[in-house]
Amino acid sequence: MSDITSYEVADGIAVITIDNPPVNAMSTAVRKGCWAALEQLAADDSAKAAVLICAGRTFVAGADINEFDKPIEDPWLPALVEKFEASEKLIVAAIHGAALGGGLETAMGCHYRCAAPSARIGLPEVNLGLSPGATGTQRLPRLAGVRKALDMMTSGRPISAGDGQKAGVIEKLIDGDLREGAIAYARELLDAGAPIKRVSKLDVAAEGIDDGFFSEYLQGLARTARGFFAPEQIVECARAAVNESYQDALKTERKLFEKCRASTHSQAQRHLFFAEREVAKIPDVPKATPGREIKKVAVIGAGTMGGGITMNFVNAGVPVTVLEVDQAGLERGLGIIRKNYGSAVKKGRMTEERLEQAMGMIAVTTDYADIADADLVIEAVFETMAIKKEVFTKLDEVCKPGAILASNTSSLDLNEIAAVTKRPQDVIGLHFFAPANVMRLLEIVRGEKTAGDVIATAMATAKKIRKVGVLVGVCFGFVGNRMFFPYVREAQLMMLEGVSPERVDQVAYDWGMAMGPHAVMDLSGLDVFNKLNTEWKDRPDDPVYYRMCMALCEMGRYGQKTGAGIYKYDGRKALPDPEVMEIAKREATILGVKQIEVSDEEIIERMTCSMINEGALILEEGIAIRPGDIDVIFVNGYGLPRYRGGPMKYADAIGLDKVCNAIRKYRARYGDLWWTPAPLLEKLAAEGRTFQEWSESR
Numbered sequence: 193m194s195d196i197t198s199y200e201v202a203d204g205i206a207v208i209t210i211d212n213p214p215v216n217a218m219s220t221a222v223r224k225g226c227w228a229a230l231e232q233l234a235a236d237d238s239a240k241a242a243v244l245i246c247a248g249r250t251f252v253a254g255a256d257i258n259e260f261d262k263p264i265e266d267p268w269l270p271a272l273v274e275k276f277e278a279s280e281k282l283i284v285a286a287i288h289g290a291a292l293g294g295g296l297e298t299a300m301g302c303h304y305r306c307a308a309p310s311a312r313i314g315l316p317e318v319n320l321g322l323s324p325g326a327t328g329t330q331r332l333p334r335l336a337g338v339r340k341a342l343d344m345m346t347s348g349r350p351i352s353a354g355d356g357q358k359a360g361v362i363e364k365l366i367d368g369d370l371r372e373g374a375i376a377y378a379r380e381l382l383d384a385g386a387p388i389k390r391v392s393k394l395d396v397a398a399e400g401i402d403d404g405f406f407s408e409y410l411q412g413l414a415r416t417a418r419g420f421f422a423p424e425q426i427v428e429c430a431r432a433a434v435n436e437s438y439q440d441a442l443k444t445e446r447k448l449f450e451k452c453r454a455s456t457h458s459q460a461q462r463h464l465f466f467a468e469r470e471v472a473k474i475p476d477v478p479k480a481t482p483g484r485e486i487k488k489v490a491v492i493g494a495g496t497m498g499g500g501i502t503m504n505f506v507n508a509g510v511p512v513t514v515l516e517v518d519q520a521g522l523e524r525g526l527g528i529i530r531k532n533y534g535s536a537v538k539k540g541r542m543t544e545e546r547l548e549q550a551m552g553m554i555a556v557t558t559d560y561a562d563i564a565d566a567d568l569v570i571e572a573v574f575e576t577m578a579i580k581k582e583v584f585t586k587l588d589e590v591c592k593p594g595a596i597l598a599s600n601t602s603s604l605d606l607n608e609i610a611a612v613t614k615r616p617q618d619v620i621g622l623h624f625f626a627p628a629n630v631m632r633l634l635e636i637v638r639g640e641k642t643a644g645d646v647i648a649t650a651m652a653t654a655k656k657i658r659k660v661g662v663l664v665g666v667c668f669g670f671v672g673n674r675m676f677f678p679y680v681r682e683a684q685l686m687m688l689e690g691v692s693p694e695r696v697d698q699v700a701y702d703w704g705m706a707m708g709p710h711a712v713m714d715l716s717g718l719d720v721f722n723k724l725n726t727e728w729k730d731r732p733d734d735p736v737y738y739r740m741c742m743a744l745c746e747m748g749r750y751g752q753k754t755g756a757g758i759y760k761y762d763g764r765k766a767l768p769d770p771e772v773m774e775i776a777k778r779e780a781t782i783l784g785v786k787q788i789e790v791s792d793e794e795i796i797e798r799m800t801c802s803m804i805n806e807g808a809l810i811l812e813e814g815i816a817i818r819p820g821d822i823d824v825i826f827v828n829g830y831g832l833p834r835y836r837g838g839p840m841k842y843a844d845a846i847g848l849d850k851v852c853n854a855i856r857k858y859r860a861r862y863g864d865l866w867w868t869p870a871p872l873l874e875k876l877a878a879e880g881r882t883f884q885e886w887s888e889s890r
């Protein structure tokens with residue numbers, strides 16, 4: 193037996209303990225250890241039954257995801273689960289923390305399951321682009337019914353132990369010491385002569401579950417999981433559970449699991465799983481760096497952004513003081529916040545009482561003196577350098593020593609802002625994404641002088657308000673907007689070249705984007721893009737990438753908010769507007785842009801390769817720490833589908849030589865200004881390496 197599984201007998205009950213920190217993943221060593229423990233149990237006359245339990249903070253949280261890229265080593269998990277089930281001696285799984293994926297599958301291989309009331313169970317493989325592959329797709333429908341099993345497997349959302357008991361997956365909840373309780377439960381089952389319950393022998397309750405049920409279920413998934421590969425495979429496994437024998441259905445499960453495992457979707461989603469955890473690791477700010485205490489927050493500006501930011505902190509239980517220039521602004525801001533909470537009440541996601549409680553945590557003021565004792569101040573005023581500097585000068589005068597002064601700038605030079613204060617070490621960027629109370633991304637911008645403990649506090653704060661915080665350096669637009677610009681630039685140029693915005697948006701949507709680039713621009717406001725252009729100090733001198741936006745703004749077409757932008761709007765419904773293509777044609781003539789045929793492939797290639805090239809420059813300049821950090825930014829803040837893994841992972845998947853060749857092709861057509869391959873990209877393409885390999889080798 194290995195060090196990470198142990199076997200001991202207490203009062204006639206064997207206790208098999210898995211101890212594989214941090215989350216007891218079912219690695220090869222754990223599987224080997226469990227296999228040996230089961231052999232020992234079979235041969236051990238002193239043990240009449242067994243308990244499977246885990247040390248540390250959780251039960252088994254799944255198969256070891258690190259092993260999915262490698263050849264499979266025996267004993268493979270499905271065989272181990274079957275071995276648990278085949279035991280002639282009764283086995284009870286004792287669950288605390290979370291039994292997820294292969295963990296729950298192992299527990300369902302045991303004959304009975306007990307759990308601490310705080311435990312959770314689930315089959316979250318779908319989040320990794322996988323279908324469950326260790327008999328879970330066959331066992332869960334047998335215990336919980338087909339619909340419940342499908343809902344759990346296709347959403348990936350775990351349920352509480354209590355709900356697991358109601359669903360029939362868990363037999364007993366145990367208060368107090370789980371080990372003792374589980375041993376007592378095993379003894380109780382033995383004494384009562386309880387049968388060895390083998391889940392695979394149970395029938396699947398299939399009443400009302402026919403082809404119609406499955407096709408309806410698939411239709412629902414086409415809306416909620418558009419473009420993802422794994423959910424459909426999960427439905428096929430459930431269909432097999434209903435229509436095939438257990439053994440035949442297992443073959444289906446195995447085949448579809450392998451198909452998922454090899455898919456680019458799963459590779460991308462597994463990459464994101466690790467990337468989203470790695471972003472928290474900052475090479476020069478060790479994990480143990482003590483942060484500053486954030487008990488009081490102040491937000492400057494009660495606009496849409498300020499309101500959204502405020503809600504994040506209130507939701508996390510931190511009181512906020514909102515500052516505006518006048519009372520009218522404050523009332524407008526509070527009104528927006530109340531309306532947002534009100535819609536959560538209408539949808540049944542919040543009680544009226546909680547709404548009032550939340551509003552009670554917001555104080556308002558027009559006087560800077562009232563925010564002097566805030567631990568963290570977040571400025572969310574207009575995106576204009578002069579105004580930002582004015583605010584930070586004031587903050588420097590009034591805020592207590594040690595307060596963190598943050599700017600929500602989405603593009604401006606944070607160092608220039610910090611330089612107006614006498615405490616640049618306390619200044620940081622917290623770039624929230626609209627709507628700030630919804631979007632998961634928080635770009636944390638580190639200035640030249642930002643102190644390590646301020647960075648550590650910002651990272652911890654992101655976690656507290658349930659955001660994914662990604663640390664980036666200072667440059668125009670930081671990582672997200674700087675890379676989004678080339679994407680939008682190509683979309684605008686294509687309009688000038690005669691490609692309709694609705695076609696570009698449809699192609700982007702079909703590729704998996706939540707919205708096409710033109711729809712995003714209209715939503716954010718064309719005036720915002722125009723303003724960014726004027727604030728961009730080193731803007732390259734090429735009007736083709738901003739002329740359309742400017743022309744539409746000159747006509748008062750700012751996007752959704754004015755009822756017309758690139759599209760016309762009927763409420764929030766976007767309608768193509770032939771007038772826009774006429775404007776595009778006129779502007780193209782003035783600028784000498786040729787009308788050309790552009791294929792769907794080219795639309796995607798130009799929008800993604802331009803972005804990837806900028807990403808490579810960003811990596812070389814050290815603005816992002818790792819390619820995975822860029823990917824996390826794009827899937828959490830810009831609507832890139834998780835199954836693409838982010839722009840840098842997508843580049844790795846299609847091959848950097850292919851990306852580089854595409855860029856060279858466009859350089860030949862459009863010149864050097866936008867299409868010079870980044871040196872890092874050229875180098876890696878020539879070496880046949882990926883961004884990921886480059887990152888790992890540093």
Ligand code: 3H9
Pocket residue numbers: 214215217250253254255256257258269270290292293294295297316317320322323324325326328466469470
């Ligand atoms: C599966 O089971 C397939 C089977 O059906 C079929 C097989 C044949 N493997 O999230 P945290 C690491 S697929 C390897 O920060 P928390 C994680 O990278 C699997 N490593 O902690 C991190 O490392 P580091 C199905 C794993 O407390 C550290 O553990 N299961 C795994 O916030 C701490 O993680 C899942 O999808 C793993 N399975 O949350 C569950 N899990 O410290 C995935 C975690 O170096 N896991 N790590 O950055 C989770 O959802 C969360 O980790 C959990 C704890 C809720 C358990």
